[in-house]
Amino acid sequence: MTADQLGLRGRLVVVSGAAGGGIGTTVTEMVAQAGATVVAVSRSKEKLDQHIGPLVDRGLPIMPVAADAAIDEGIDTALDAARSAARDTGTQLYGLVNVAGGAAPATWMPSTRVRRSDWRELFAANLETMFFMSQAVAGELRTSGCPGSIVSISSISGMNTAPFHIAYGTAKAAVVAATRTMGAELAAAGIRVNAVAPGVTETPASGTYVDDDPxxxxxxxxxxxRGTPAEQAGAILFLLSDLSSYITGQTLLVDGGLNLRWTHVxxxxxxxxxxxxxxxxxxxxWEGQDLT
Structure with a gap:
């Protein structure tokens, strides 16, 4: 397979959540290696310098952008940067990868202990960010009359049960639902919308609560x-590229067969x-909760 078969040369792709050092950083690198110009978005300039800076230094066509995709102002900043990059490089906005999201260890708890603030925080980080970034990029593509591809990160927790992590699992399940609906609405405009649902993957974020036990x-x-960021990024690259030109509204479970056994509970x-x-x-x- 060659980069030309992916169909990403001369195209511009936005990666939201690009600088965590895991899946987002890896997919940024792989998409740029495939010939696309990448607008790498992260709310942390420090992480952009740490993880994206070395890729830029290698000469990869990546524009780091410090912006918070969880708020409208951050989305506007990301889109303005994408327009500017497209003009400067002679490329056309084509793709979006939504990686921003996740959940801190403190968000694990029984369902009876989940507060509204916990629920809203996880939905904002994992569903709202994905949806409103997708909405903005889809609107830009429809205005230009160009086709495109949007790929979001769900989770195995959104494909099955998520004991003691109900808000995160439900938010990731909602990503699957949003992907299906947007895929149906945007298909006639030539915009494909898909998702990847990772299983247990070795990333800096997962390392905060998953230990090493072969x-x-x-x-x-x-x-x-366990999977690697490159294996998740490979699935994302496939769904982003022309190799998946007849696929939309789907969520690809990339978990090494974890769901086939489902014995990790x-x-x-x-x-x-x-x-x-x-x-x-x-x-x-469970005891002593005060939800008032």
Missing amino acids: ERDRRAIAMGR GADNTSLFLKDDNFRDAITR
């Missing part, structure tokens, strides 16, 4: 190991991947 991985995952219904017993005890504590 034997546990062999028991839980059909392929016997223990007797107490918590994930076997959680790092330590103290963390497990903290998130499963």
Whole structure:
């Protein structure tokens, strides 16, 4: 397979959540290597300097942009940068990859302990950011009359149960629903909308609560190991590219067969991947909640 088969040369792709050092950074690199100009968006200039700066120094066609995709002003900044980059490079806006999102360890808890503020925070980070960035890019593509491809990150937690992580799992399930609906609405305009649902993947973010246990991985995952950012980015690149030109509204589960076994939930219904017993005890504590 050559870069030309991907059909990304001469096109511009926005990556939202590009500078976390995991999936977003890897997909930024791979899309640029495929010949596209990439607008790499992150709310953290420090992380852009750390993770995207070295890619720019290598000569890859990447424009780092510090903007918060969770707010309208940040989306406007990202789109203005994309327009400017398209003019400067003679490219055409074509794609969007929504990686921004995630959940801090503090968001793991029983469903009876979830507050409205917890729920809203996770939906804002994982659903609203994806939707409103997609809306903005789709609007730009429709105005220009150009085709395009939008790919978002869901999660295995949005494809099945997410014990003690209900808000995150439900938000990621909503990403799947939004992907299907936008795929149907935008198909006639030549804009494809798809998603990738990663399983357990070795990223800086997952390292905050997932420990290193190869034997546990062999028991839980059909392929016997966790995924890498490059493996998730490869699926994203496929859905972004012309190789998937007849696919829209779909969510591709990239989990090494974890869902085929679904044995990573223990007797107490918590994930076997959680790092330590103290963390497990903290998130499963039911007594004494005050939700007022």
